[in-house]
Amino acid sequence: MSTETAPATTESVETEHDHHPPHLQHHFVSSEQQFDSAKLGMWLFLITEILLFSALFVAYAVYRNWNPMAFAEASSTLDWVLGSVNTIVLLTSSLTVALSIHFIQKNDKQKTVISLLSTLVLAGGFLVIKYFEYMAKFEHGIYPGEAFAPTGSGYEYLAAIPYVPQFFSIYFVMTGIHGVHVVIGMGLIGWMAWRAHRGDFSDEWYTPVELTGLYWHIVDIIWIFLFPLLYLV
């Protein structure tokens, strides 16, 4: 490491400092450096998200491996139609959030806001459907953990099968944590829509929109794995 200071480098750094774009934070040399850093940081964060869910997937795999019959019985009570609809809803929302990045790259503010708002509506739709699914289970006494006491036709027989409660515990915990991520994502997307409407973003700088998009895709991808494991297998 050195002690030399190259005069040329210094000069160029200084000149950039004189008229740097408003979004550029002082400790970065260029917008590219700032954008690359933000994106790398986001990818690392997404890795932590996957690892957060990984323990749940492991728990699922372990209990399913030990009690395949209980899991098959319990899984059959989930409504695969609603699950499929939700999958389509989330996939569409991933498309719209990707479109919003496409539009901001073209500097089309209005279409950016519209795509972000459609993403918001679709995410809301996902939660509404999820709410009805949860309620349908709660009505029949299907709660996570201790409160598990199935009642009503089509459910009563579950009480006799050991390890069915484990399936529903895992189901509620996984979809619950996923749901929390959806809510956080809705907050972010709403905020992005507001900022885009305010005119914060342009084709020169749209890092937050891009990062929100990445986050929303991971929420989507996790659901892509949850859906077949919980509803179909």
Added chain:
Amino acid sequence: MEAAAHAASQTDAEPRTYLNHETSLWEWLTTKDHKKIGIMYLISLAVVFLVAGLLAMAVRLELMSPDFSIMSASQYNQTFTMHGIMMVFLFIVPSIPAILGNFVLPLQIGAKDVAFPRLNLASWYVYIAGGALTVTALLVGELSTGWTFYTPYSSQQGTAVIFMTGAIFVSGFASIFTGLNFIVTIHKMRAPGMTWNRLPLFVWGLYATSIVQVLATPVVGITMLLLILEQTLQIGIFDPALGGDPILFQHFFWFYSHPAVYIMILPAFGILSELIATFSRQRIFGYRAIALSSVAIAMLGFLVWGHHMFVSGQSAISSIVFSLITYLIGIPSGIKIFNWIATMYKGSVWLQTPMLYALSFLFLFTIGGLTGIMVGVLGVDVHLHDTYFVVGHFHYVMMGGSVIALLGGMHYWWPKITGRMYNETLGKIAAGLVFVGFNVTFFTQLVLGSQGMPRRYYEYVDRFAELHMISTIGSFILASGLFLVLGYALHSLFYGKKAPQNPWAAATLEWTNVAAIPDPHNFTSTPLVTRGPYDFHKADEVFGGSGDGQARGDGAGSDASRLAPPEAAPSAPKEDASA
């Protein structure tokens, strides 16, 4: 020229430094300066270390002799539990990265700050929130699970466990934020010419650490969350009474907690490389081997968690495989030890306090590492499991490794952090006390363990009395050494000699290109890196010599000073001239 401009902008003649710039409490609490955040972490962690250390003293006092007692059995359980939890989760895991990593990393790679300064500040607040939850846990009930929270005991305990596991969940995010920040900083923020092969080895150590932090911490996060749900909703994942599997908890817990010991030790390796190279005046031997062995340890560290569970009832095959992979960790660790020793060979070793800690580390970590191989051997571990041998091994690695390296690093970077020198004589005495006290405390525990003394016991049979007494006396020597460090550190803050820019004649950027007390923006001009971090033979500006252009040679550099003993005055910063 810039320096002059900065100086002129100050009302008094003192140059602008990060310490006299934006000094109000509010400005500290909202600072995005990595150096100030490092200091905020330093103060918070020092408090945790003090409290957890006093708890350890209480444990040792209780165990001093079979008939002597200062607390009830239940208080004893709570004391060692809190000692373990605070030391592991709230002290050692964040310690080196959050204090020294934060302060030194951007300086060493020639950056103005870490990549995400706001996230960096957020990590400190998240950490404090974790600390607040810990205090809450103490207030609401008794916590006696040990630091490992094994189910089913932990899932049947009261609300204290909920708050404590919540605290670990929350403070885990502080760890993730720091790791994520460092990885991006190292990838994207290096100064021109700072290639991967010119990174100081402390940076490599932090890089490997950060990978582990990012990959392992989320798993303990979700495990703690599941444990909380187990307590509140009885979801039946871990508690056998509800159909759950306690072994699954152990798998999840150690999947984090084994890599976590590498979170604790890898940055310590990094510090060691800096200390040994600087105080031996020698290019580090096997730079790449040291750098890549850190990454190798980080990766292998994910494949050995099962060696904590040899007697848990996991399958014999997996025990054998985990045992074999555990041996493999010895290879990269051994590579490091040999490289450090080879670096000292024929070097000009300068026995200042940081170097004394580095030598202590070599000695203590080797014992810690070798006992680690011993407990990694399947057959031996069945005998030694849950004895004081494991306690001794763990402390040799964590305290003898990580904490000793932290102490060495704190002494080494103290002049840069505070702008003051500590008292060298007292420093050496303290280093001696710590070394002797540590060995007396923990070597006896290795012996105790091999004789069958189980860990976490409140009472013990008479035949262990003598060794327990020796161990307790050792802990007092150790504590006196640490309090001596605290004492002269505080003293030096106010009365210490003003530090020069580069008191150790080191060749990394934080010494060569940064003022005695760093500027708020670290560098007055972006450095251009033209040589490796330990190329002392090319470091004309450190040992005099002509240098070229804007080299910061002090002008007194004759050829004689190039071969001068380490005391040779290193270059003075330009700022001093204008002051």
